[in-house]
Amino acid sequence: MELLIALAIGVLFTVGVYLVLSKSLLRILLGTTLITHGVHLLLLTMAGLKTGAAPLLGEKADSYVDPLPQALILTSIVISFGVSAFFIVLAYRAYRSAGMDDVEGSKGERQ
Amino acid sequence: MNNLLVMPLLIPALTAVILIFLKEQIGLQRIISAVSVFLNIAVAATIVYQVKTDGIQTLHMGGWLPPYGIVFVADMFAALLVLVTAIVGAACLFFSFASIGEERERFYYYTFFHFLLTGVFGSFLTGDLFNLFVCFEVLLVASYSMIVLGGTRVQLRETLKYILVNVISSALFVAAIAYLYAATGTLNMAHLAMRVAEAGQGGIMNVIAVLLLLVFSLKAGLLLFFWLPDSYSAPPLAVRALFGALLTKVGLYAITRTFTLIFVHDPGMTHSLMGWMAGATMILGAIGALAYNDLSRIFNYNIVISVGFIAFGISVLTEDSLNGVVFYLMHDMIAKALLFFLGGMILAASGTEQLKQMGGLIRKYPWTGWMFFILTLALVGVPPLSGFAGKVMMVRSGFGEMHVALALIALASSFVVLYSLIKVFQEVFWGGERNDEAIHPQRYKAMMAPAAVLFVLVILMGIGAETVNDYVLQAGAVLADPAQYINAVLMKE
Numbered sequence: 216m217e218l219l220i221a222l223a224i225g226v227l228f229t230v231g232v233y234l235v236l237s238k239s240l241l242r243i244l245l246g247t248t249l250i251t252h253g254v255h256l257l258l259l260t261m262a263g264l265k266t267g268a269a270p271l272l273g274e275k276a277d278s279y280v281d282p283l284p285q286a287l288i289l290t291s292i293v294i295s296f297g298v299s300a301f302f303i304v305l306a307y308r309a310y311r312s313a314g315m316d317d318v319e320g321s322k323g324e325r326q
Numbered sequence: 327m328n329n330l331l332v333m334p335l336l337i338p339a340l341t342a343v344i345l346i347f348l349k350e351q352i353g354l355q356r357i358i359s360a361v362s363v364f365l366n367i368a369v370a371a372t373i374v375y376q377v378k379t380d381g382i383q384t385l386h387m388g389g390w391l392p393p394y395g396i397v398f399v400a401d402m403f404a405a406l407l408v409l410v411t412a413i414v415g416a417a418c419l420f421f422s423f424a425s426i427g428e429e430r431e432r433f434y435y436y437t438f439f440h441f442l443l444t445g446v447f448g449s450f451l452t453g454d455l456f457n458l459f460v461c462f463e464v465l466l467v468a469s470y471s472m473i474v475l476g477g478t479r480v481q482l483r484e485t486l487k488y489i490l491v492n493v494i495s496s497a498l499f500v501a502a503i504a505y506l507y508a509a510t511g512t513l514n515m516a517h518l519a520m521r522v523a524e525a526g527q528g529g530i531m532n533v534i535a536v537l538l539l540l541v542f543s544l545k546a547g548l549l550l551f552f553w554l555p556d557s558y559s560a561p562p563l564a565v566r567a568l569f570g571a572l573l574t575k576v577g578l579y580a581i582t583r584t585f586t587l588i589f590v591h592d593p594g595m596t597h598s599l600m601g602w603m604a605g606a607t608m609i610l611g612a613i614g615a616l617a618y619n620d621l622s623r624i625f626n627y628n629i630v631i632s633v634g635f636i637a638f639g640i641s642v643l644t645e646d647s648l649n650g651v652v653f654y655l656m657h658d659m660i661a662k663a664l665l666f667f668l669g670g671m672i673l674a675a676s677g678t679e680q681l682k683q684m685g686g687l688i689r690k691y692p693w694t695g696w697m698f699f700i701l702t703l704a705l706v707g708v709p710p711l712s713g714f715a716g717k718v719m720m721v722r723s724g725f726g727e728m729h730v731a732l733a734l735i736a737l738a739s740s741f742v743v744l745y746s747l748i749k750v751f752q753e754v755f756w757g758g759e760r761n762d763e764a765i766h767p768q769r770y771k772a773m774m775a776p777a778a779v780l781f782v783l784v785i786l787m788g789i790g791a792e793t794v795n796d797y798v799l800q801a802g803a804v805l806a807d808p809a810q811y812i813n814a815v816l817m818k819e
Binding site for chain 2: 240243253308
């Protein structure tokens with residue numbers, strides 16, 4: 216299971232980096248979201264997958280899954296959700312007001 | 327347990343929320359903001375006093391004892407930085423009153439301002455690595471909005487770049503946290519320090535340490551400062567002062583904390599890498615400061631030079647140099663804010679950023695001119711002023727620890743600071759008068775007041791260096807001996 220997730224993380228990072236390196240703003244934006252998703256999966260995997268029952272006392276199991284990474288991921292997802300939303304609005308605004316859907320096209324006109 | 331530690335977060339956060347509901351009442355917004363920043367200063371001063379008399383203060387959120395809960399820690403280093411941040415924040419607020427303009431005020435400028443302060447205070451006070459990430463994000467989201475507020479083409483472009491850099495570095499930060507949790511099973515900084523010391527700082531730990539160094543360097547502008555000069559030129563000067571004084575320093579604080587507390591067992595690897603990054607930063611910053619002829623770029627490259635200088639102090643890692651780091655950080659936060667205030671007055675008086683088109687301002691604005699001159703001396707480190715003590719401690723221990731090349735670069739960078747700022751002084755204040763834009767005297771006074779307060783602080787910190795040093799020594803002692811911090815947080819005797 217860990218191996219599978221590790222491969223998935225690798226693919227997410229590769230695609231994300233490839234997209235971030237492109238010119239179009241929309242692709243860059245998608246790239247950053249993919250990279251953050253990869254990071255979230257990494258965070259989940261790091262405590263080990265399926266090592267016990269759900270971390271609820273009612274389960275009455277011998278061992279429980281470590282709940283901390285899940286709390287961390289929730290926080291991190293909320294943050295990346297907010298930042299992505301801001302990023303998208305900003306990209307849209309840049310596209311509408313200045314015609315910048317292309318990072319190259321935003322050059323020139325220094326001040 | 328000391329519940330006061332949560333106040334520096336609570337006050338600005340609540341103020342920001344209240345201000346959202348007062349969108350159109352700008353006068354009321356200003357009054358509430360002013361009250362809030364003075365409360366910040368009072369609380370911060372109380373915390374410094376408590377740390378001075380009773381030692382390191384901790385707050386365990388919800389009564390969860392470490393290593394399980396979220397913990398807030400104020401050692402002297404954090405407490406002093408919180409106090410200086412509160413003071414600089416107050417000065418920036420009053421400078422904003424005079425310079426930011428009604429349009430921005432109506433679009434939640436003060437809300438973002440207080441959220442930024444929340445993030446900065448939180449980063450200084452938290453004792454938990456994941457919390458540090460959260461506080462970083464709070465201040466970053468506020469800073470995105472503050473850069474783009476106004477929505478000109480340049481601002482949009484620079485914000486997009488700034489967000490991209492920070493989103494990537496935040497992702498790497500979370501990845502580093504994930505690895506660290508896998509390797510040690512904890513994220514409480516004191517507990518981490520203990521676990522790393524027990525397990526030894528081997529290959530994996532060094533990889534994590536370098537990853538964290540990279541992340542914090544991106545935020546602090548240490549070596550990876552390619553985004554800084556442009557992004558910091560986009561917003562208005564009150565915002566630039568706030569960013570230049572506070573944001574890079576948060577990154578430096580994080581570097582100091584992690585590399586004096588957690589990753590101190592293999593300085594040959596991590597700290598020498600940091601040292602060379604610092605050297606390269608000072609050299610590249612110096613090239614930038616000499617190359618440009620417009621005001622904001624010279625100032626921004628001066629920020630870069632001082633970041634390199636402080637990182638050099640951290641990399642030397644002796645008690646003397648860490649004292650120097652604490653002293654110089656405090657000095658630099660105040661002095662950089664003042665530098666941007668004076669820059670704002672110069673811009674308002676001349677209406678241009680290009681040095682070649684300015685001149686003769688000393689006749690109309692003698693006070694601005696001489697304050698700029700004395701501030702230059704303080705930034706270079708001329709003895710009776712505030713930059714001297716910290717600089718001397720860092721360079722002295724640099725020579726003592728045989729980091730001669732770096733210490734020489736550090737000294738040379740001071741000359742570059744002197745040259746670049748004196749060049750500004752000459753071009754702006756001497757020569758024939760070329761400007762025809764006059765600042766309204768009322769507005770000039772309003773801009774002058776916060777600048778004057780910071781100016782007095784620069785002088786007092788220099789003359790009263792003995793008194794300040796009492797506090798600095800206590801801060802440096804904790805940094806040099808992590809056991810004190812660990813024992814206080816984990817409540818061991």
